[in-house]
Amino acid sequence: MSNAGSTGHKWLSVFPELAAIQDDAWLETLRAAREMVMPAGTIVIRRGDACQNFLMITRGTVRVYESSESGREIALYRTGSGDICILTLSNLLAGTDYAAEAVTEDEVGVVMIPMPFFQNAMARSEAFRNFIMATLARRLSDVMRVVEQVTFQRLDLRLACLLGQLFERNKSNAISMTHEELARELGTTRVVVSRMLKEFENMGCIRLQRGQIELLSPEALARLSRAEGE
């Protein structure tokens, strides 16, 4: 915390691992960092975009997803405050056109580091390097899990599971999301989600209102998300 203050970068407090770094290389890189705010709904990366800066999120969340021509979408993962943007990385490192897109979900604070400085930090700060590699590896895990879910799990299980996560993340027994948004998380369509939600409601798990879902029975939902067909 005193670190964050000492370098004059308040946002650093969001990145404990990075705040602790004292290498010259990193401190140098820090001076090149520029803060910026993106309003909700900003498209951070579009398919095939190349990006010139390395991005780190200091506030808000960014949704990374794939989309089909037919307009369906599926979420791959979310990048929140204290995270770095792997998309930019992947773009830069692998040279591959990025397959995915990213959008801010709310007002998002980012710190941009120009590529040369990023590479400098990578080269010379082991702590920074480790932080980056760990994130990259974690994302790979995340996406692999998505493959597993999509391939082997029934949609209603995935939905129940998603609801569970959302309630938990919110630390509340209600979430404000439309069926449409849920569908976009799962790679399906609104009608399908509405149908399943209604079922869950009939089972007494949840209560539906416009734009909001209320958790009635955590146990029932949990039971659901584990084993449907048994």
Added chain:
Amino acid sequence: MSNAGSTGHKWLSVFPELAAIQDDAWLETLRAAREMVMPAGTIVIRRGDACQNFLMITRGTVRVYESSESGREIALYRTGSGDICILTLSNLLAGTDYAAEAVTEDEVGVVMIPMPFFQNAMARSEAFRNFIMATLARRLSDVMRVVEQVTFQRLDLRLACLLGQLFERNKSNAISMTHEELARELGTTRVVVSRMLKEFENMGCIRLQRGQIELLSPEALARLSRAEGE
């Protein structure tokens, strides 16, 4: 090539990027490398395994896949000669239990580098580091593409596409694979694949024999793998 000779590591010729590296750090790491051969069918990594060494493939291919309790499988990507094993990496970097499994498809040559030496090379050889990061990023792309395919593409398209790739990779108009194996690539079952293959045969794309598929009309197959529903 003279590099490979000069360090006495024949296998290095498989890794042009690495063979070119002259850093002391890397050469030091090289000395710690140990070669090893795994017969076909060796399980390189099982779910949740931790691994102590960093692996690079010098010969043969390793299939990385997810599997379900019901016995179905889906391929995530393949690691071939000249590639490094990201699984080990991810394990080590993210500390996450690995979600996937990996098996050798044929006789595979690997080079093992103990972790401390790997980290040494990472810390001190920029070229090595870039190589690693690029691979990691590429894998992420690969897996994202899988998500996209599985979520939005019909199975018959994916199958047609897979066949196309296999013929191409083989540089021949015949491949030796059972329907079962194809199913395992795509995350489905044998019966489904057999059915679709038969259709393709009826359309004049391919010819089926036991354990082998012959390409009759590349154009027809290509047409198929692009647009089915039109």
Added chain:
DNA sequence: ATTTATGTGTAACTTTAGGTACATATCGAG
């Protein structure tokens, strides 16, 4: 040549999910 193991063909059926279409409901703005 007989047996065994593995691979393939295919029919009948069920389940899961997607698509269309439209009714209804809720909220805000004016």
Added chain:
DNA sequence: CTCGATATGTACCTAAAGTTACACATAAAT
């Protein structure tokens, strides 16, 4: 209050994919 925009409910239908069950074919093994 009325209108328009957004969100939800639901019925009906289609299609895609998985399941089961069994016949048959081919290759390898003794």
